Amino acid sequence: MTFNRVLTLIGLAILIALPTFIPPYFLHLVIQILLWAFIYTAWALMGRFGFVSFGHGAFMGIGAYVPALLWNYYDLTPWIGIPLSLGISVLLAIIIGYPCFRLKVVGHYFALVTLALSQVVLLSLVAARDVTGGSLGFTQKTVGHSWYALQFPDKGYFYGIAVVLWLIGLLAWQRIDHGISREALEAISEDEDAAAAVGINVLREKLRVTVISAALTALGGAIYGQYIMYLNPETVSGIAVSLQIVFASIAGGVYSLLGPTVGSLLTLSLTEGLRVWFGANFIGAANTIYGILLVLCIIFMPQGIVGTIEGIKARRRRMAKPSAAPSNVRT
Amino acid sequence: MLSLASVSAGYGSFQALFGVSLEVPKGEAGGVIGPNGAGKTTLMRVISGLIPMQEGVMTMDGRPVGGLPAHRMVEQGIAHVPEGRRLFPRLTVEENLRIGAFIPQARARFADQLDWVYTLFPRLKDRREQAAGTMSGGEQQMCAIGRALMSKPKVLLMDEPSAGLAPLVVQQVFDLVRRIREEGLTVLIVEQNVQQVLDVVDRAYLLEVGSIKLSGSAAELKNNSFIRQSYIGL
Numbered sequence: 160m161t162f163n164r165v166l167t168l169i170g171l172a173i174l175i176a177l178p179t180f181i182p183p184y185f186l187h188l189v190i191q192i193l194l195w196a197f198i199y200t201a202w203a204l205m206g207r208f209g210f211v212s213f214g215h216g217a218f219m220g221i222g223a224y225v226p227a228l229l230w231n232y233y234d235l236t237p238w239i240g241i242p243l244s245l246g247i248s249v250l251l252a253i254i255i256g257y258p259c260f261r262l263k264v265v266g267h268y269f270a271l272v273t274l275a276l277s278q279v280v281l282l283s284l285v286a287a288r289d290v291t292g293g294s295l296g297f298t299q300k301t302v303g304h305s306w307y308a309l310q311f312p313d314k315g316y317f318y319g320i321a322v323v324l325w326l327i328g329l330l331a332w333q334r335i336d337h338g339i340s341r342e343a344l345e346a347i348s349e350d351e352d353a354a355a356a357v358g359i360n361v362l363r364e365k366l367r368v369t370v371i372s373a374a375l376t377a378l379g380g381a382i383y384g385q386y387i388m389y390l391n392p393e394t395v396s397g398i399a400v401s402l403q404i405v406f407a408s409i410a411g412g413v414y415s416l417l418g419p420t421v422g423s424l425l426t427l428s429l430t431e432g433l434r435v436w437f438g439a440n441f442i443g444a445a446n447t448i449y450g451i452l453l454v455l456c457i458i459f460m461p462q463g464i465v466g467t468i469e470g471i472k473a474r475r476r477r478m479a480k481p482s483a484a485p486s487n488v489r490t
Numbered sequence: 491m492l493s494l495a496s497v498s499a500g501y502g503s504f505q506a507l508f509g510v511s512l513e514v515p516k517g518e519a520g521g522v523i524g525p526n527g528a529g530k531t532t533l534m535r536v537i538s539g540l541i542p543m544q545e546g547v548m549t550m551d552g553r554p555v556g557g558l559p560a561h562r563m564v565e566q567g568i569a570h571v572p573e574g575r576r577l578f579p580r581l582t583v584e585e586n587l588r589i590g591a592f593i594p595q596a597r598a599r600f601a602d603q604l605d606w607v608y609t610l611f612p613r614l615k616d617r618r619e620q621a622a623g624t625m626s627g628g629e630q631q632m633c634a635i636g637r638a639l640m641s642k643p644k645v646l647l648m649d650e651p652s653a654g655l656a657p658l659v660v661q662q663v664f665d666l667v668r669r670i671r672e673e674g675l676t677v678l679i680v681e682q683n684v685q686q687v688l689d690v691v692d693r694a695y696l697l698e699v700g701s702i703k704l705s706g707s708a709a710e711l712k713n714n715s716f717i718r719q720s721y722i723g724l
Contacts, residue, residue, distance in 0.1 A: 339592070339597075342585075342588065342589050342592065343589075343592065345578070345581065345585075345589075346578050346581075346589045346592075349578035349579065349580060349581065350576050350577075350578060352540060352572065352576065353572060353576035353577070353578065354578075354589075355539075355540060355559075355560035355561060356538055356540065356560055356564070356569075356570040356572055356576070356638075357564060357569075357589055357590050357592050357593075357637060357638070357640075357641065358560075358561045358564030358565065358592045358593035358596075358641060359561055359589075359592050360559070360561040361561070
């Protein structure tokens with residue numbers, strides 16, 4: 160445990176010192192990795208219990224667009240715009256979640272409903288062309304360095320914000336993991352009726368985790384939008400983004416605290432690495448390889464990368480200590 | 491203790507229960523028997539709040555509890571051992587029991603309840619680290635009953651506890667029911683195994699096509715010629 164603590168401290172120290180010694184391009188990558196890691200972690204809060212949402216692109220899109228639109232049209236500071244976008248996401252999560260959970264829409268059906276949600280938000284953003292700029296995208300009015308507008312030309316600021324955000328995501332994960340909600344949600348994911356029969360308020364527990372997950376995703380989308388300063392329906396919302404969230408989280412491992420973060424690290428370095436490596440030579444090759452690797456990952460490591468490593472470690476520990484408890488199906 | 495008066499319920503437009511009335515006095519065991527599709531499981535699910543009651547009155551210790559959702563029923567002291575056991579198969583035995591003590595009152599007494607359940611069923615203690623889904627049918631039934639007992643219920647509802655078990659294990663399950671009765675618990679049990687259930691309950695009801703056709707003490711029903719012909723096969 161103390162060893163782990165030392166490692167954590169060293170990791171945090173490196174994280175704090177990072178912007179002072181790496182070139183801007185890599186800092187840009189790290190910021191993106193952290194922001195996406197936050198969003199993936201937010202998704203995994205519900206994904207790990209088998210509530211697979213293909214609708215998180217919608218929450219991210221709302222998070223990104225609402226503060227930006229309010230800023231451009233009404234000069235409203237993101238400090239108000241972001242909480243508003245969170246509120247709208249929560250409302251939407253309840254509007255979708257409540258009937259789904261009430262009517263026991265689970266598994267594939269739940270995935271389909273949320274997939275539709277992604278598409279509805281995407282199409283709305285594109286259709287409201289006069290306001291959102293449609294498929295051409297949308298750029299916030301720039302004012303230079305400003306806390307009021309939450310705009311910082313110096314990447315160091317966003318790096319700091321991204322680190323804090325990421326830590327908030329991990330904290331939220333820990334809170335749920337160590338709380339009684341985890342027991343309830345685990346029971347619900349195994350058997351909803353049986354969970355209700357032992358006194359778990361199934362509807363409330365599911366709605367709560369969905370709302371938390373949606374709000375955090377919107378927050379991630381908002382900060383991402385503030386950082387990138389260019390919003391496009393296809394890159395911050397819609398099915399493509401929803402799928403990216405699902406696959407990267409699963410590839411990293413939804414059952415482990417750092418799984419989604421590793422998923423983000425891996426997918427981003429992979430896309431960037433392949434893009435730089437192939438350059439303009441084989442158009443599409445990078446995406447193909449990326450897709451194949453992702454599929455292999457999911458087939459051969461259903462617990463995700465972090466989950467698989469943890470499983471191997473646990474097996475070693477058990478072999479070293481034969482008196483340990485008999486094996487359990489879960490790792 | 492638990493009393494139902496003219497309770498009706500169903501699924502959508504399909505009505506499964508027509509004005510069912512029954513009474514389980516404190517400390518007694520009641521049995522509901524009847525053929526497949528008579529509405530026995532529906533009755534259990536209505537009492538435990540998993541299916542909403544459409545009409546009628548249901549009281550627990552004189553307080554009306556009809557229409558409460560399932561998680562509130564547990565707080566009223568009604569615990570349900572569902573048909574087919576319905577354990578959380580990938581969780582360990584002890585995790586299953588821990589979730590059985592989910593409601594706040596039970597959570598506070600978790601350690602005591604766990605000791606009690608382990609004393610009642612020592613086998614569960616041996617298997618505490620095992621994934622519940624990997625145990626034998628009889629052990630799973632034991633775990634399902636243990637999980638329900640963890641909420642320290644006043645009334646235990648058991649839906650077909652002997653279903654799908656080997657004859658020898660069925661015997662063991664009914665022994666478990668006797669042990670639970672000795673602990674002073676009130677029990678309502680639904681069974682197709684008429685002969686066995688009439689040996690452990692005080693009073694029984696025959697449910698056919700959604701309504702009570704016959705009721706009486708276990709001894710009366712055992713000697714009733716209709717029951718003997720149709721359900722015991724004598």
